[in-house]
Amino acid sequence: MRADRTSAPDAARLTVLFLRIGALNELQYRANFFIQLMQSLLALATGLVVLALVFDRTDELGGWSRPQLLAVLGVFTLMGGIIRSVIQPNMQRLLEEIRLGTLDYLLLKPEDGQVLASIREVRIWQAVDILVGGVVVAAAVVQLEGRVGWLEAASFLGLLALGATTIYCFWLMLAAAGFWLVRMDEVQELFTGIYRAGAYPVGIYPGWLRAVLTFLVPLAFAVTVPAEAVTGRLEQGNAALALGMTAALVLVSRRVFRMGLRRYSGASA
């Protein structure tokens, strides 16, 4: 019943259009900017307090120096902004509509269901975290005094995009789980909680937890690997692994979403 024929250029065009409308809608509420800015700065201040307490006692944490950990904090904040502005709001709306049965309206449209379900919401003020995180990363790079050339910058941005994609695919599978399980209310709390672990490089966690944060919840690729790139710690193997993991997740999550759609029976019954 659905057309899955949305071509890549069409999908890009739709994405720009939807995000623009969403952003315009949110721009009406300017006061939210200051509320969000204050929240971002308080969260950042808390992160900096922890770093100060840590480096009061030691010179390095699990092989990471202070400016390097600052870069991790920056990437963590930046990625958190991406997640909360475009990924999570869409996935929560998807979950809600699966539960209520109102996903019908989306599926009736003559475009790819996954594309439409992923671009309908944008929380433009949450993107303040993207800016704040970017500034922190820049500050860390300055403190590192290492030259970040075009190559490092490009690999950082590339790995950041891959990381955001892995988180999107992960969330898509979480949302698709709603086709099978009814109550997924607190799944967002669960994700937000686990995401906190990304504020530190996954290498400091014990082996079993590191495995969870790499392959089950892909925080390693979302935060640690891009941070490695910008601090000059990246090993080629990790970049290749990130690429492979992203490609696998894109395919698997699309598959899972479609299997879920086949189970979906709508609201009219």
Add this chain to the structure above:
Amino acid sequence: MTGPVVPVAAPLPEEGRVRAMARLYATLMRTAVVEQFQYRASNYFYMIGMVAEPVVYLVVWSTIARSTGGSVEGYTPGRFAAYYIVWTLVRNMNIVFTPYGWEERVRQGQLAGQLLQPMHPIHHDLASFAGWKVVVIILWLPIAGVLTIAFRPELNPTLLQGVVFFVAIWGAYLIRSLLLWVLGMVTFWTTRVSALYEAYFVAELLLSGRLVPLALMPGWAQSVAGLLPFKWTFGFPITALVGPIDRRELLVGLGAQLLWIIIGALLVKAVWRIGVRRFTAVGG
């Protein structure tokens, strides 16, 4: 403790009031237990999401302890593990009716129905959240078991410490309930409250022992924390069980909790009396 604008039936004789109140609490708590057990999956998601926070702190600080000669301010990795595992229970006991919830109560007039009841609306919150805590403690036990296997805490409390801990987590629950009620009631005057709440929660995070044991904070921060209620709702109950703490400090802690409960209750009473006059609801 009856709301001032409420026309109620003649007050019951003192003895009857106490009994009626006890029955009310028992019923509301029982209802909350049954209700929350239905949502055990949701409750579990919520609790597991919450566990990530202390695990992060625990890993960071035990890494530091190991790399700096085995301990930080007397905290070995095992003691950190004990601290942050007990943390998870204390954190759960600290969750009470959120001040953000007051926006709906006031703006949408939900308070109107509660004002008609012949007791102060805070009893409803205190009793039903206390019932939920019973469910939380039961659901917490397996989580604590898993964390214990994963992080091997050093925990050897005396009987007295155990008893004080059990009392102190309920003291913490009361203090935080009362203070957040006061904070929530600011909504009677303005609904632009999120900046105030955020600042409060960050101060609490830093000065309660939630982020790190207060012993790891600089001296001046510890002095500031001594003047505020936060550490009595978080750091104190944990330290009461994990130690090191002597008999005198245990008693002082319980005394400080009692003091803050009294301050909180008086504040609730005073702010409620002035604030509720500003409350209006529109019939629907």
